[in-house]
Amino acid sequence: AQKVTQAQTEISVVEKEDVTLDCVYETRDTTYYLFWYKQPPSGELVFLIRRNSFDEQNEISGRYSWNFQKSTSSFNFTITASQVVDSAVYFCALRSNTDKLIFGTGTRLQVFP
Amino acid sequence: EAGVVQSPRYKIIEKKQPVAFWCNPISGHNTLYWYLQNLGQGPELLIRYENEEAVDDSQLPKDRFSAERLKGVDSTLKIQPAELGDSAVYLCASSRSIDSPNTGELFFGEGSRLTVL
Numbered sequence: 217a218q219k220v221t222q223a224q225t226e227i228s229v230v231e232k233e234d235v236t237l238d239c240v241y242e243t244r245d246t247t248y249y250l251f252w253y254k255q256p257p258s259g260e261l262v263f264l265i266r267r268n269s270f271d272e273q274n275e276i277s278g279r280y281s282w283n284f285q286k287s288t289s290s291f292n293f294t295i296t297a298s299q300v301v302d303s304a305v306y307f308c309a310l311r312s313n314t315d316k317l318i319f320g321t322g323t324r325l326q327v328f329p
Numbered sequence: 330e331a332g333v334v335q336s337p338r339y340k341i342i343e344k345k346q347p348v349a350f351w352c353n354p355i356s357g358h359n360t361l362y363w364y365l366q367n368l369g370q371g372p373e374l375l376i377r378y379e380n381e382e383a384v385d386d387s388q389l390p391k392d393r394f395s396a397e398r399l400k401g402v403d404s405t406l407k408i409q410p411a412e413l414g415d416s417a418v419y420l421c422a423s424s425r426s427i428d429s430p431n432t433g434e435l436f437f438g439e440g441s442r443l444t445v446l
Contacts (some may be wrong), residue, residue, distance in 0.1 A: 225369075258439055260332070260333075260420075260437045260438055261437040315377075316377075319372050321370055321371050322369075322371050
């Protein structure tokens with residue numbers, strides 16, 4: 217069975233704080249892809265990053281960074297120096313041999329000024 | 330480049346009434362998806378099209394839901410008759426061919442929020 221767990225339902229921080237969103241996944245497949253999407257209040261999900269199962273190198277993009285650890289089946293997302301515009305629901309997702317994109321339940325991030 | 334366009338944004342109907350949602354994907358995107366998103370949940374796939382062929386409709390409740398993508402471009406999702414439990418956001422997404430290197434990068438519309446009274 218494939219599953220994505222985002223245990224944090226909601227996180228509130230004050231602007232400029234760092235925040236980490238957790239994602240734990242389950243799959244029996246050896247080849248798979250992991251994703252993070254952002255859903256702002258307007259509703260459309262916005263693609264942030266894709267990682268394949270053979271690339272455990274962490275990635276940094278501006279204030280965003282991702283930590284992929286196969287040993288713990290985790291793909292965590294950190295926002296450094298958070299801003300109000302980061303307020304949104306963030307979804308972690310998994311895609312493997314079934315070609316179906318499985319989403320977690322999302323983490324709502326609220327950044328207060 | 331225009332994004333994925335969905336209409337209507339909001340729809341309120343009474344139970345047992347029919348409803349239809351329309352989606353126009355990004356030009357050149359062969360793959361089209363309809364997702365259902367309940368409040369506080371992640372999107373769940375209803376149906377996926379490769380061009381005009383429905384290649385995965387295993388999660389589509391076929392007794393009341395139907396979808397079509399006749400010319401391999403825009404698509405319509407219909408519910409008839411609607412039930413109270415169908416209240417949700419219906420998201421459309423598109424992507425390049427499933428075999429492309431960018432597989433899995435979906436572009437979503439803003440969704441159609443359905444309220445069934």
